[in-house]
Amino acid sequence: MIRFDAKLGAATLVGTAALYAVLSIATGRSARAEVPPDLxxxxxxxxxxxxxxxxxxxxxxxxxxxxxxxxxxxxxxxPGARSMPGGGAAEVRALAGARPVLVYAGKDExxxxxxxxxxxxxxxxxxxxxxxxxxxxxxxxxxVSLFAESGPPDGYAEALRTAGGWLEKPEPATxxxxxxxxxxxxxANYQPTLLKAGKKAAAAxxxxxxxxxGCG
Numbered sequence: 565m566i567r568f569d570a571k572l573g574a575a576t577l578v579g580t581a582a583l584y585a586v587l588s589i590a591t592g593r594s595a596r597a598e599v600p601p602d603l604x605x606x607x608x609x610x611x612x613x614x615x616x617x618x619x620x621x622x623x624x625x626x627x628x629x630x631x632x633x634x635x636x637x638x639x640x641x642x643p644g645a646r647s648m649p650g651g652g653a654a655e656v657r658a659l660a661g662a663r664p665v666l667v668y669a670g671k672d673e674x675x676x677x678x679x680x681x682x683x684x685x686x687x688x689x690x691x692x693x694x695x696x697x698x699x700x701x702x703x704x705x706x707x708v709s710l711f712a713e714s715g716p717p718d719g720y721a722e723a724l725r726t727a728g729g730w731l732e733k734p735e736p737a738t739x740x741x742x743x744x745x746x747x748x749x750x751x752a753n754y755q756p757t758l759l760k761a762g763k764k765a766a767a768a769x770x771x772x773x774x775x776x777x778g779c780g
Contacts, residue, residue, distance in 0.1 A: 598751075600747045600751070601615075601747055601750040601751050603615055603616050603619035603743075603746060603747060603750060604616075604619070605619070605620050605624075605664070605689075605691055607688060609691060610676060610679055610680070610691060610692065611672070611676070611691065611692055611693075611694040612666070612691045612692070612693060612694065613694055613699070614693070614699050614700055614703040614704075615703075615746055615749055615750040616750075617666055617691070617693045617700070618727060618731060618746055619743065619746050620664060620666055620691065621643075621644070621666070621731060621734075622727075622730065622731070622734075622739060622742045622743050622746065623739075623743060624663075624664050624689075625663060626663060626664040626665060626666045626689075627646065627656075627659065627660045627663045627664070627665050627666070628642050628643075628644055628645040628646065628665075628666050628668075629645065629646055629648050629651060629656055629659075629660075629665060629666070629667045629668075630642065630645040630646065630647050630648065630668060630669075630697070631648055631649060631650060631651045631667060631668075631669045631674065631675070631678060632649065632668075632669055632670045632696075632697070633649050633670075634647060634649055636670060636697075637649075640697055640701060640705075641697060642668065642693075642697060642700050643731045643732050644731075644734075645668075646659065651678070652678075652681070653678060653681035653682045653684075653685050653687075654685070656678070656682060656687075657682065657685060657686075657687055660687065663689075664689030664690070664691075665679075665682060665687060665689065665690045665691070666691055666692070666693055667679055667682075667690070667691070667692040667693070668692060668693040668696040668697055668700075669692070669696055670696065671696075672692065672694060672695065672696065675692035675693070675696065676692055678692070679691060679692045704724070704727075704728045704731075706756070716752070716754050716756065717752050717754060719748060719752075720748075720749065720752050720754055722745075723745040723746075723748040723749050723752075724745075724749060726738075726741055726742060726745035727742050727745040727746050727749060729742075730742035730745075
């Protein structure tokens with residue numbers, strides 16, 4: 565009969581745990597499984613943040629509609645966005661067909677009104693991008709080192725390049741990588757555009773500093 569050596573068993577368990585910890589650190593993976601953030605666009609939602617809006621483009625090939633004036637569109641617009649200044653629900657529905665729609669405008673109230681009209685007309689897959697082109701610009705275009713008080717977390721810059729690159733030039737072969745990159749960005753919750761000015765700085769400037777992305 566084989567006898568169990570308690571000391572040997574304990575040593576084996578400790579060694580296995582140590583090896584797993586080393587591998588976890590080396591691969592950048594947590595020893596505890598984590599549920600990825602949900603970036604799906606829910607039917608009850610009307611407004612989407614940047615990461616959910618981007619996921620709608622990556623996963624659903626959504627039609628992006630820019631209803632701002634043409635000069636604002638010319639200054640800056642989302643990748644692949646169609647310029648439809650003052651576009652109405654009927655016009656957008658005809659262009660979208662069966663595709664979901666992501667709308668943005670100079671003011672959220674304008675985009676929300678159009679989304680409400682689209683849904684009332686039967687387009688269930690319609691949302692608007694909260695804070696419009698400005699939010700997109702601050703997330704994807706603004707240099708993170710310019711306004712951040714601390715550096716981005718590990719892997720953030722790479723994920724931003726992966727997601728942003730796909731949005732600029734969509735390729736079916738790298739769609740999965742772009743989706744994973746967006747999940748990483750959403751999970752990091754890094755906001756390099758938030759400025760935390762002290763009382764003296766606020767008094768000197770006369771209030772909060774406003775960041776203008778020139779997006780209209």
